[in-house]
Amino acid sequence: MGLLDNKTAIVTGSSRGIGAEVAKILAGEGAAVVVNYRQKAPRANKVVGEIQAAGGRAVAVGADLTTQEGVQALASAAMEEFGSLNVLVLNASGGMESGMEEDYALKLNRDAQINMLNAAVPLMPEGSRVVFVTSHQAHFVETVPTMPEYEPVARSKRAGEDALRELLPNLSDKGISLVVVSGDMIEGTVTATLLDRSNPGAIEARRAEAGKLYSVEEFAAEVAKMATADVESGHTEYVGGADYFGKSA
Template sequence: MDQFEGKTAIVTGSSRGIGAEVAKLLAAQGAAVVVNYRQKAPRADKVVAGIKAAGGRAVAVGADLTTQEGVQALVSAAMENFGSLDLLVLNASGGMESGAQEDYALKLNRDAQINMLNAAVMLMPEGSRVVFVTSHQAHFIDTVPTMAEYEPVARSKRAGEDALRELIPLLSNHGISLVVVSGDMIEGTVTATLLDRANPGAIEARRTEAGRLYSVEEFAAEVAAMAGADVETGHTEYIGGADYIQAVQEQHQQ
């Protein structure tokens, strides 16, 4: 249970949902965790309070990852509060929020991911890991169509994944590995809620098509597991959505 004892993790977008659960799981395994939020401080404070009540270490940091100041605030918090940075979980994403600027999805899902990694890499020691959290709808966007309402976000997240993968040689030079965790739609997430609002019945349709959808807690457990899994850099871990993988395999066979 102490796999990450003495280690420090930053989990972006961790005031609620998948990120919050990942933060709790890593803390339960000994990691000191920087819990990131953009606007909802009470939510992040609640996550931190829960971690501390369970005997863990955590700090909440408000930071907009689309700004360089926000990126720097997170890495500085890790070093100033815990003295190291060993694990970076790139979970924050968005682009479907009402009122978002036209290029917001690309700024957050691609540019902010790269900026976050570039700020962290020089502080991370050999043996550190970066975990990028994405969706099948984004990961497979070039081979499996997704619903129109989600396509711009999916393409921006795929662009983020591609940009991160281009940095694998740089990461390898520092002894740092990159792992991608791709999951089907997750029950109860903000994205699922917004998709269902934009396209009523979309989640139920996907649930029927896939057989079942993972819960936030189930998917978070898979993400946390990959933080310390013995896999090669560049590995992609697929969670749920077997029909996506089958469709891609069939296309490759044609």
């Protein structure tokens, strides 16, 4: 018996990296998983194939979460494919990509998170869980300076977290809990690669400060754990290196 037997999970931004690993872990716990991608259908299909090969259930859904159509398509897919929605992992984020409009980070990291939650909540029964994935650099951005290259993204992700926390009373009325997972820089992620490109040595410096940086797989395991962890709504789970930032913030 898995912890998520007969449950359905949506994992946003799950065609690669942390999201893909979270999707696989949740499927291993028995959940039917909606794997979300923006453009990379082959990657998402590969994740679905791996889940199905291991005996799990999953479907890939292309959806741009900065559009209302994308948000609705993703929420609807859970009900149409699997008949329920019990876990929503808000993992998709970005803003360091080149060639995006100026306010893209805020659109994705704040507005899309709220829109996705609002689309999902009417479908989620009492006892459901929402997990928002962020970074220490974003979570603590008001008190601990981050790298200039990352600051707009960090501030947009903090704005997203704040906006989600404002919905805690509404969620509580429906019996839905929200947990925030804040992680240090993660080895091998797109963000870390882009940061290191614009600020060579940044990852090495952070690794030296923290003593260790989590791998994608290690961090994903911590995120997935929070889908079923017995913690209060509004809880922040710190993963690695948070002492440097001062956890009280």
